[in-house]
Amino acid sequence: MSTEHDNPYDLLGTDHDEGHRWAFGTGFTDPLEGVDTSVPAGLDAGALARYCLALGDDALIYSHRLQQWVTRMPELEEETAIANIALDLLGQARMLLARAGGILGQTEDQLAFFRAEGDFRNVRLAEYEDRDFAELAGRLLIFSAWRLALFQELSAATDPVLAAIAAKGVNELTYHRDYAAQWVVRLGDGTALSRERMQIALQALWPLVGELFRPDEDALAAVEPGVVDAVLDSVLAAAGLDRPDAAPLAAVGGRAGRDGVHTEAMGYILAELQSVARAYPDATW
Amino acid sequence: MVTAWETAAAVLDPELPMLTIADLGILRDVQEDGGTVTVMITPTYSGCPAMREISADVRRRLERAGFAPVTVRTQLAPAWSSDWITEEGQRKLAAAGIAPPSPAPRRTGPVPVTLGPRPAPSCPRCGSPRTRHTAEFGATACKSLHRCDHCGEPFEAVKPL
Numbered sequence: 001m002s003t004e005h006d007n008p009y010d011l012l013g014t015d016h017d018e019g020h021r022w023a024f025g026t027g028f029t030d031p032l033e034g035v036d037t038s039v040p041a042g043l044d045a046g047a048l049a050r051y052c053l054a055l056g057d058d059a060l061i062y063s064h065r066l067q068q069w070v071t072r073m074p075e076l077e078e079e080t081a082i083a084n085i086a087l088d089l090l091g092q093a094r095m096l097l098a099r100a101g102g103i104l105g106q107t108e109d110q111l112a113f114f115r116a117e118g119d120f121r122n123v124r125l126a127e128y129e130d131r132d133f134a135e136l137a138g139r140l141l142i143f144s145a146w147r148l149a150l151f152q153e154l155s156a157a158t159d160p161v162l163a164a165i166a167a168k169g170v171n172e173l174t175y176h177r178d179y180a181a182q183w184v185v186r187l188g189d190g191t192a193l194s195r196e197r198m199q200i201a202l203q204a205l206w207p208l209v210g211e212l213f214r215p216d217e218d219a220l221a222a223v224e225p226g227v228v229d230a231v232l233d234s235v236l237a238a239a240g241l242d243r244p245d246a247a248p249l250a251a252v253g254g255r256a257g258r259d260g261v262h263t264e265a266m267g268y269i270l271a272e273l274q275s276v277a278r279a280y281p282d283a284t285w
Numbered sequence: 286m287v288t289a290w291e292t293a294a295a296v297l298d299p300e301l302p303m304l305t306i307a308d309l310g311i312l313r314d315v316q317e318d319g320g321t322v323t324v325m326i327t328p329t330y331s332g333c334p335a336m337r338e339i340s341a342d343v344r345r346r347l348e349r350a351g352f353a354p355v356t357v358r359t360q361l362a363p364a365w366s367s368d369w370i371t372e373e374g375q376r377k378l379a380a381a382g383i384a385p386p387s388p389a390p391r392r393t394g395p396v397p398v399t400l401g402p403r404p405a406p407s408c409p410r411c412g413s414p415r416t417r418h419t420a421e422f423g424a425t426a427c428k429s430l431h432r433c434d435h436c437g438e439p440f441e442a443v444k445p446l
Contacts (some may be wrong), residue, residue, distance in 0.1 A: 009349070022431065029336075030302055033340075034359050035358070035360070035361055075432070077422075080422050084426055085422070087426060088331055088332050089332070090332050090334025091330060092331045092332075094332075095331060147342070152395070152396070160362065162359070165331070165361065167332055167362065168328075168361060170396070171446050172331060174396050175422075175444070177396075177398060178421070179421055179422070185400055227395065231398060235397060235398060
């Protein structure tokens with residue numbers, strides 16, 4: 001079989017010399033292959049691994065949530081958009097888990113598929129189950145506005161690998177945030193019903209915002225809430241929506257998503273995400 | 286005598302097979318040291334599923350051309366920009382009915398939110414500037430969807446990144 005492709009479909013479903021298939025299945029190479037992954041002197045490697053794991057888990061779990069919308073979107077164009085956004089985040093997750101795993105002596109797959117719920121460090125916003133399209137748009141706006149601001153700061157992080165992952169992510173997150181913002185405006189500035197449902201969605205999501213700005217002693221950068229607020233407020237103003245006034249979702253004994261304390265939704269996500277890998281740990285396809 | 290660079294540069298991108306990886310700007314460096322070759326490639330998007338195939342193709346082509354051992358490395362920084370698509374690459378895209386990217390935004394400070402439509406690319410078929418966005422995300426991570434108001438044809442464009 002020729003591997004110099006005249007057309008990309010030649011590749012699909014065809015075994016290659018390593019016995020794996022392109023675009024799906026097992027046998028992925030290390031996304032950081034050939035990258036200098038030594039930890040700079042003066043950086044706490046353990047803290048760096050924990051932080052990359054947290055940022056990677058945010059992307060992995062949120063990507064999974066977005067993937068669950070695929071085949072359920074109102075229009076094909078939106079389906080494609082959500083699948084693309086989920087793929088970008090999965091790519092970010094792979095590099096971040098690989099960065100953490102390189103320090104911890106584990107592969108990205110071990111970290112994604114064989115950790116228990118209490119070891120996942122994602123914020124609880126990432127695991128939230130959207131109940132309608134308004135919640136999807138609102139949650140994507142909040143998540144991408146926060147992550148974009150954070151990744152801009154991290155582009156100058158003292159770890160060059162994390163800085164490079166973040167700088168690349170900024171470009172992708174800009175598209176994600178614009179997509180979400182445009183839908184929030186369209187719904188908020190649409191009919192009375194769409195405005196009402198968008199407002200209800202924001203009200204439901206707002207308690208999850210506060211956790212994004214909790215102090216994190218492992219963090220290599222921080223975002224002031226005001227930076228993200230300014231973006232959200234500008235979109236809400238264009239949409240004619242009110243900024244919700246909702247108390248933050250409480251931490252449990254001072255612990256929240258970053259500490260491995262999650263909402264009930266998390267168990268169901270991991271059951272779906274991990275069950276095949278756990279049932280057939282050596283499977284390849 | 287074909288150099289290692291020329292050999293690696295001839296590998297086609299699986300998602301945009303009218304372009305070589307050199308046209309696309311993802312081939313960053315090729316170093317020859319005796320028979321040993323080290324190739325640096327960079328992903329377009331973080332989730333690009335074609336990196337592994339591209340890497341395998343580069344290695345296979347170079348080995349077939351007599352270079353060994355071959356190492357293919359990922360280079361993450363600086364992040365790929367659609368501005369790195371060569372003029373030749375832009376011509377090939379347009380000839381295949383895909384609008385080449387407009388210049389990527391160069392920013393300092395916070396990234397502004399874009400609530401309105403982005404600048405519309407001209408139609409790669411009839412050349413009309415009167416086109417509209419139909420979707421910001423397309424069949425691959427790097428493309429958006431458009432329709433020409435003049436000739437009525439739908440077309441893809443490579444997104445500025």
